[in-house]
Amino acid sequence: MKYNSSKITLLIVITAIIYSCxxxxxxxxxxxxxxxxxxxxxxxxxxxxxxxxxxxxKPNSSFFKIPIRLYLYHLSKKDADSSYVAWLNKKPNRKENLIKLLSEKQVNRLGESFLVKGYSNFFKKIGETPVIIDENKIEKSKKRLNGYYKNIGYFDNQVKAEIDSVGKKQGKVVYTLVKNEPYIIDSIASIIETKVIDSMYQSIKKDSHLKLNKKYIVTDFENERKRITTHFRNNGAYYFQENDINYNVYQDTITKKLAVDLKINDRDITVDEQNFQIPHKIYKIEKVNVYLDNDAIKNKSKITDSITYKNYTLYGSKKIKYRPKAITNAIFVNKGDYYSDISRFQTARSLSSLNTFNYPNIDYKENKDSTALVTSINLSPVKKYNFNASGDFIHSNIQDFGIAGNLSVTFRNVFRGAELLQVSTRGNIGSSKDLANPNGVFFNLSEYGADAKLTFPRIFFLFPTSKLIRKEMLPTTNLSVGLFRQTNIGLDKENFSGIIDYNWIRKVKNVSKFELLNLQYVRNLNIGNYFTVYGSSYDDLNDIALVYNENINYENENGDGNLSPQGAVSFIDDVINGNTSLTSNNDAFQTVRSIGERRQRLIENYLIAASSFTFSTTNKSDIYDYNFYNLKVKLESAGNVLSLLSNVVDQPYSDNGNKTMFGVEYAQYIKGDFEYIKHWDLGRKRSYAMRGFVGLAVPYGNSNSIPFSKSYFSGGSNDNRGWQPYALGPGSSGGINDFNEANFKMAFNAEYRFPFFGQLYGAFFADAGNIWNVFDNVEDKSYTFNGISSLKDIALGTGIGFRYDFSFFVFRLDFGYKTYNPGRIENERWFRDLNFSKTVLNFGINYPF
Structure with missing residues (x-):
């Protein structure tokens, strides 16, 4: 009762504040x-x-029809300065007494303080002034509406506006518009002064945006002007501009027909302050010069070295340290070609992608005696070596105190072919009182590793690929290796990775990546620490052992009957081998077996040799485009090459009867991911976003399960926000493990985003999905996907979120709730966790999808 009365009191107070404003x-x-x-x-x-x-x-902004920002504005004082002065002079001697007590300077500063003036300025800044109906602005709105409909063919539209009262000192404006009959294009004629330009136009006019018997739309005229200009400038018309194209539109007010004249003028030039018109010319590239350093660009007399290679001439003020092919392969401006904006853009983009030069400057100079252009490509190199170092202090549930550091060095033009070598090291030393520390040292845990990545701006493969992957696709080859080791953290690990991958961009928005080899080898160093890391598994096992364990040697030294870590392993073996009174028809037996199988899986060393292909595409035009989609598809296969090698190289079998390579079982599976994201712009900074994801990994051959690092999990700030990461699923099992994962996943997300005030935005979201085991060694039906009936295991998380836009990134806070929880019994799954005390907080940077 006390709790309810406090909520009622809070509601009354909030209501009073709102209605008082x-x-x-x-x-x-x-x-x-x-x-x-x-x-x-x-x-x-x-x-x-x-x-x-x-x-x-437009009316004041509102949230659920409540003008919150208007209320906030009303919390400010209308004139804080005058109010303060009036307060000082309200009582005799008040000002003089304050000056005696504080000093005149302090009294003046008090008038500028937050309590007197600052809070008013704050509420004025975040609030909104009341929008008062203004007849002058109504007239401007009428003109805008009239112009808008004229631009889509309704030249004779009529607009009226009326102000209606809807309450005391409140009104609405009703705009009434009659479009009348639209105007239709009846004829199109072209008037082009330069013959060569007229010939080019005639060859492309069939694709015109202007069509006979089509309604007049001003954007069609704009798009046609852009289309013509783009074609001309990509076919030699170097000086041609959009404003060289004009339209004369003649309207018949009786028939509502339009006659359109498309006119292309000759080129305007100015000589000795005299304006002239000369015919347009079509230009070809006569020569391409490449300047490779700042001194060569600024002062041609300082050039001391030059190389001519395939119709390109490279210049440098010092000895040229680049292989000519590495530079010219990124150039699309060729001697003898017509001038082209596309070639110019491709050249700038390709040279920039080398990460060896600053953004290039490409100049063209006309040969006055001919229709030829000399091209100068000016390249300003960035530093050959780049050094970065960073450090951080760490506190987590594992480390009471830690110090982390990163060191990286970048080497450019390593083999004189614009290659990029990045070498980095990382390390962390920390202290934890929870870990075994027989020597009493302060720093009793550590992590350290090194990575190296070599990037070539071309494709290295077994056979030529230039016809399939052309140089305008910006192809790269990446070779990466990494070593990493951690001690006294979890199971401790040694990790080796090696990757060979190829990347290219078929179109500006279509990106492809082919991993020829992704090699991962992980060795666990401290498997005896398993039940310390996976605490919930230990708790479940220990509860069973308190009833069925008959061997006191499995207990810890505290004498409380609880299992020691090694005793827990021995107890599992005894149960499975039938050395306890726990029988296989008992649910507890299945729980012990499941814990044992999971432990065995997670402590095993594993070797993965995979190949994959990833394709992603989008129709997003720029960062301000809020109406777009993203599509990503990935296919991955692992273990096939190692399977072939194992048939040639004599290697022993593991205790599980599986093939090994270098003494380690290798994983064999096929995996596919599909993700689709769609955004709709709803206007006024509102948008709707959705995401769909389906992933399946199927083990075969040498494996009956998927390695942990390649499996799926559910929950978290970028997934189902009603659950923490790894806390959802599999299926209806209830997320009983510390890290719940499986090999099949479905996820669906939807989010409505809207502005609050300033840079603060809100969102309502709904996240659905789960993970399941399928086609692997898990048989428990609460974990597995069993067809259509398993769709009832799809969890639903809903909630509200807040985002603050810092321009360069968005900080996100989401409050998630378990709306439908498949981990509960069937008649208790809906709405049982919609409680503020069960809120799942999710922090993130940028939007979840």
């Missing part, structure tokens, strides 16, 4: 607060944001 508080008696705009076109209401945005005045 009337939205009409600062609306003059002879004015009206704008509460709604209404647009009626041909007797139909229009709610389209692209039309609403044309209006000069």
């Amino acid at each position: 009337s939205p009409l508080k600062r609306v003059p008696d002879d004015e009206m607060l704008l509460v709604k705009n209404e647009i009626v076109v041909d007797n139909q209401k229009v709610t389209n944001d692209s039309i609403q945005v044309l209006l000069y005045q």
Whole structure:
């Protein structure tokens, strides 16, 4: 009762605050607060944001129809300075007494303080002034609506506006528009002064955006101007500009027909302050010069070295340290070709992708006696060596105190072919009082490793690939190796990785990656620490052992009957081998066996040799495009090469009867991922986003399960936000393990995003999905996917989130709740965890998808 009364009191207080801040508080008696705009076109209401945005005045923003920012503005003082002065002079001698007590300077500063003036400025900044209906702005809105419909062919449209009262000092503006009959293009003629330009136009006019018997739309004219200009400038018309194209449109007001003249003028030039027009020319590239350092660019007299290679001439103020082919292979401007904007753009993009030069400057100089251009490509090299170092202090549930450091060095142009070598080391030493520490040292845990990556700006393969992967696709080859070791952390590990991959961009938005080899070898160094790391597994096992364990040697030294870590392993063996009273038809037996199988899987060393292909595409045009999709597909296969080698090289079998390589069982599986993300721009900074993901990894041959590092998990800030990472699933098992994973996953996310005020945004979200075991060695039906019936195991998490946009990144805080929890019994799955005390907090950088 006490808890409920406190909530009721809080609700009453909040309600009182809201109603005390009337939205009409600062609306003059002879004015009206704008509460709604209404647009009626041909007797139909229009709610389209692209039309609403044309209006000069819009009502104050609201959240669930509550104008929160207007209320915040009303919390400020109208004139804080005058109020303070009036307060000082309200009582005789108040100001003089304060000056005696504080000093005159302090009294003046008090007037600038947060309590007097600062909080008012704060609420004015984050709030909104009341939107008062303004007839001048209504007239401007009418003109905008009139212009908008003229631009889509309704030249004779008529717009009216009326102000309607909807309450005391509140009103709405109703805009009524009659479109009338649209104008139709009846004829199109071209008037082109330069013959060569006229010939080029005639060859492409069939693809024109302007069509006979089509309604007039101004964007068609704009797009046609861009289309023509793009074609001309990619076919030699170096000086051609969009403003060289003009339209004359003649309208028949009786028939509503339009006659369109497309006119392309000759080129305007200025000589000795005199303006002339000369015919356009088509230019070819006469020569391509490449300047490889700043001194060579700025002062041609300092050039001391030059190389001519395949119609390119390279210049340097010092001895040239680049192989010519490495530079010219990134150049698409060729001697004898027509001038082309596309070639210019491709050259700049390709040279930039080498990460060896700053963004290139490409100049063209006209040979006055001919239609030829001399091209100068100016390249300013970045530093050959780049050194970075960083450090950090760490505190976590594993480390009470830790010191981490990273050191990286970048070497450019390693083999004179614009190659990039990146070498990095990382390390961490820490202290933990929970770990065994027989020598009493302070730093009793450590991590350290090194990585090296070599990037070639071309494809190295067994056979030529230039016809399949052309140089304009910016192909690269990456060779990576890494070594990593950790001690006294979890199971402790040694990890070796080696990767050979190829990347290319088929189109600007279509990216492909082929991993020829991704080799991973992991060796666990401290498997005796398993039940310390996986505490929930130990707790479940220990509860069973307290009933069925009959060997006191398995107990710890505390004499409380609990299992020691090594005793836990021995107890599992005894149960499975039938050395206890626990029989196989008992549920506890299945639990022990499951814990034992999971332990065996996670402590095993593993070797993965995989190949994969990843394709991703998007139609997003730029960072301001909020209406787009992303698609990513990945296929991966592992173990086939090692399987072939094992048939040639005599290697022993493991205790499980599986093949080994270098004494380690190798993984064999095939895996596929599919992810689709779609965003819809709803206008006024509102958007809707959804994501769908399906992934399946199937073991075969030498494996009956998927390595932990290649399996799927569910939950977390970028997945189902009603659960913590690894806490959901598999299936209806209830996430009883410390790290729940499986080899099949489905995930679906939806999010509605909207502005609060300033750079603060909100979101409502719903996340659905789960993981299951399928086609592997797990047989428990609560873990496995069993067809359509398993869809009832799809979990649903919902909640609300807040995002603050710092421009260069977005900070995210989400409050997630378990709306449908398949881990509960069937009649208790819905809404049992919708409680503030069971909120799952998710912090993140940028949006979840």
